[in-house]
Amino acid sequence: MKDLTAPRIDREIMDGWEFAWNNGSSKNFQPVRLPHDWAINRPFDKTMEEGASQGYRNRYGIGWYRKTLTLEEKREGIRCFLDFGGIYENSTVWVNGKEAGGHKYGYSSFRLDVTELVREGENRIEVRVDNTGTPSDRWYSGAGIYRTVRWIETEEIHLDEKEVIIHTGVEGKNGKVTVYTGLPGRTVRAGLRDGEQEWQAQTDDGRMEILVPEAKLWSAEEPNLYELTLSLMDGEREMDRLSFCVGIREISMAPGKGMFVNGEHVLLKGVCLHQDAGCLGTAVRKEIFRQRLLSLKEMGCNAIRAAHHTFCPEFLDLCDELGFYVYEECFDKWHGGLYGRYFETEWQKDVEAMVKRDRNRPCIFIWGVGNEVENQGQKGMLDTLEMLTAYVKGLDASRPVTYAMNPHFKRESGEDVSKIKDIQQFVDEVSDTEIYDNAERMERIAGIAGYVDVISCNYQEQWYPMIHERIPDKLILGTEVYQYFQGHPDQMQNFTDENPSLVPEKLPYVIGGMIWTGIDYLGESMGYPSKGWSGAPIRTNGEKKPGYYILQSYWSKKPMVHFSVMDYSLSDENVKEHWDMPLLADHWHFPQFRKTVIPYVIASNCEEVRLYLNEKRIYVPKPSACANRLISGFLPWMPGTVTVIGLNGGKEECRYQITTPGPAVKLTFDQEQLFLPPENGYEILLTVRAQDEDGNPYFRESASVRFRAEGPAEIMAVDNGNLMGNEPYGEECIHMYHGCASVMVRLTGETGRACITADAEGMQSGRTVLVTGFQE
Numbered sequence: 001m002k003d004l005t006a007p008r009i010d011r012e013i014m015d016g017w018e019f020a021w022n023n024g025s026s027k028n029f030q031p032v033r034l035p036h037d038w039a040i041n042r043p044f045d046k047t048m049e050e051g052a053s054q055g056y057r058n059r060y061g062i063g064w065y066r067k068t069l070t071l072e073e074k075r076e077g078i079r080c081f082l083d084f085g086g087i088y089e090n091s092t093v094w095v096n097g098k099e100a101g102g103h104k105y106g107y108s109s110f111r112l113d114v115t116e117l118v119r120e121g122e123n124r125i126e127v128r129v130d131n132t133g134t135p136s137d138r139w140y141s142g143a144g145i146y147r148t149v150r151w152i153e154t155e156e157i158h159l160d161e162k163e164v165i166i167h168t169g170v171e172g173k174n175g176k177v178t179v180y181t182g183l184p185g186r187t188v189r190a191g192l193r194d195g196e197q198e199w200q201a202q203t204d205d206g207r208m209e210i211l212v213p214e215a216k217l218w219s220a221e222e223p224n225l226y227e228l229t230l231s232l233m234d235g236e237r238e239m240d241r242l243s244f245c246v247g248i249r250e251i252s253m254a255p256g257k258g259m260f261v262n263g264e265h266v267l268l269k270g271v272c273l274h275q276d277a278g279c280l281g282t283a284v285r286k287e288i289f290r291q292r293l294l295s296l297k298e299m300g301c302n303a304i305r306a307a308h309h310t311f312c313p314e315f316l317d318l319c320d321e322l323g324f325y326v327y328e329e330c331f332d333k334w335h336g337g338l339y340g341r342y343f344e345t346e347w348q349k350d351v352e353a354m355v356k357r358d359r360n361r362p363c364i365f366i367w368g369v370g371n372e373v374e375n376q377g378q379k380g381m382l383d384t385l386e387m388l389t390a391y392v393k394g395l396d397a398s399r400p401v402t403y404a405m406n407p408h409f410k411r412e413s414g415e416d417v418s419k420i421k422d423i424q425q426f427v428d429e430v431s432d433t434e435i436y437d438n439a440e441r442m443e444r445i446a447g448i449a450g451y452v453d454v455i456s457c458n459y460q461e462q463w464y465p466m467i468h469e470r471i472p473d474k475l476i477l478g479t480e481v482y483q484y485f486q487g488h489p490d491q492m493q494n495f496t497d498e499n500p501s502l503v504p505e506k507l508p509y510v511i512g513g514m515i516w517t518g519i520d521y522l523g524e525s526m527g528y529p530s531k532g533w534s535g536a537p538i539r540t541n542g543e544k545k546p547g548y549y550i551l552q553s554y555w556s557k558k559p560m561v562h563f564s565v566m567d568y569s570l571s572d573e574n575v576k577e578h579w580d581m582p583l584l585a586d587h588w589h590f591p592q593f594r595k596t597v598i599p600y601v602i603a604s605n606c607e608e609v610r611l612y613l614n615e616k617r618i619y620v621p622k623p624s625a626c627a628n629r630l631i632s633g634f635l636p637w638m639p640g641t642v643t644v645i646g647l648n649g650g651k652e653e654c655r656y657q658i659t660t661p662g663p664a665v666k667l668t669f670d671q672e673q674l675f676l677p678p679e680n681g682y683e684i685l686l687t688v689r690a691q692d693e694d695g696n697p698y699f700r701e702s703a704s705v706r707f708r709a710e711g712p713a714e715i716m717a718v719d720n721g722n723l724m725g726n727e728p729y730g731e732e733c734i735h736m737y738h739g740c741a742s743v744m745v746r747l748t749g750e751t752g753r754a755c756i757t758a759d760a761e762g763m764q765s766g767r768t769v770l771v772t773g774f775q776e
Contacts (some may be wrong), residue, residue, distance in 0.1 A: 012149065017036070036283050041728065073120055082151065091106075135334075185205070192246065202567070211565065228246045296517060329369065389401045403451075403452055462494075534574065564602075588640075668688065673771065686768060704733055705733060715732050756770065
């Protein structure tokens, strides 16, 4: 295809913004770089309204943003757009003093045509963000322009990525890509590339097919991507050009048999995620999402539920690239809660914003239209469910549509849910309308199943066989499951010691489950001093808890073995009971004891495990012979080294070792040196650990650590993963938690070497070097 220069301009505008809190007067504006979350560094306020849901960060108020955008020329016949990835919430945009538009719901992307408002030279952009509405969201929402802003220029007639539809299919070893251009009657050329190979097509009627012999298929295990370029032509002149990443794949749902990707049976080993990232709040760049997703990938996770709203495009780009099956949903509740104030007028806009933006992505395997909504299974709810599922299928008929059911079902009460302040308490709390009879429960579920393609259950593993017997023609997905416990058929929470993540292995009509949640998050606290949800296998600063290795032993194919002890000397983290797990820890250090026995757990996906305490073998059963495939027992406390070895076929495949430490004498970063792109604003989270003189980690160290940056980098924030703490994120020092502390570093864009140092009283300083602009 001839490479002609197209007139489209598409660039991020993240620098040069200013922000003022609650007052738009010029004297209050301070420079900021997008993405920006004004709430994350607000002071804690344990008396604030809805403090638990927002992590006790008082984010209520009105924020103003402004920027001067300079256009060297205003080209005739060119349309100009401002594209916002998301503003939380209720935003209004002005250009040169005239209102350009805005958006109410804070999680939807939107685009404004500002052609008639801009001029050659300087243009003033102003954005008002109103976070005064209540109720707030049930989790930390952040506040402000927290996603990417882009400036786009196109010709009057142009390609629109939200109107382009791409379908893929598999025929034997060959792939088929069908493209609907959204411009029937216009000539559009396509080029599909894979390295050196290219396949071309052209259409004048808005539809074309590209056949790819011996196609490299996309799946979570092998996320092969092709680049599709569409060129809108006027004769031989290229009027416009768009590029897409295309994953050729075919997903099918077979009742009673499961989910199949490219003909292969797949179990979803998934987690739910919220969009915040600890010390950054919701202002999260792509490279931070990458760090988090790679950690989940290492755990063996292959699926993400983006809970409970549309995520940013950068996150989904990574899911396409790294290989995750994504359950995407546009909102949580409907007529109650935060979205209750928007539903009647905005639901179509927000559904379209999600489906049209993301329907061409290989990672999206299912659409969700709600989560644990009010009056579940009742007639009014079913009417809304029918309306939403029909609308989504009208936009994209290629994927199943579902709704995530609360385990609580209630009889009709006639309450006006729009007047209820705490909508989750209303749908969760036991009342005199609660349905306990399982036969009646099954009928309510059957009513919902009539409008969805997959039955999505939150915390209902104990009822899966009943559901399948009543509705055998639909598959079941655990859209939220506990990390460790299960309920009982006669009650939702029973602390049954049967891990929910193992259930899909036994029931072919269950396609998988999504742990609530994969990573700790801000908000939805169970009460002060907790600032968030601590019941996940990964902390806000990326630290892996013992639960991480339990899931890894279930999900990962790579041989692994891990040893943890039960340690009830540690403080609890205010986790909601059934979402919690036994208080395990990764250390062998009990200075408070002389002689006692210590309970332990070994997680491994190997056939056999050997356990040694100071080179003395302790005989243990095979994982397959143990409940939940977890080896448990007791070791006599004595200082020294615990070693566990995983074997397959009698051959060592992996080992894990932990030693009682001496005094903590030094700080050590996880990486001594990193090579990074010299990109202004690039961010990375670094972790430092307390160690003894032999390099053994000192789990119980809690010293205060101060971080310093020299060279082309700056300290942005600190985090230790402890959501019970009261230390602010926007500082340079923080106390260690479980022997470690983390720092968020931002590059300033210059080529060179940045040195990050960690200091703590009485310990040798730790140091790591960030090399920017040079190849490793």
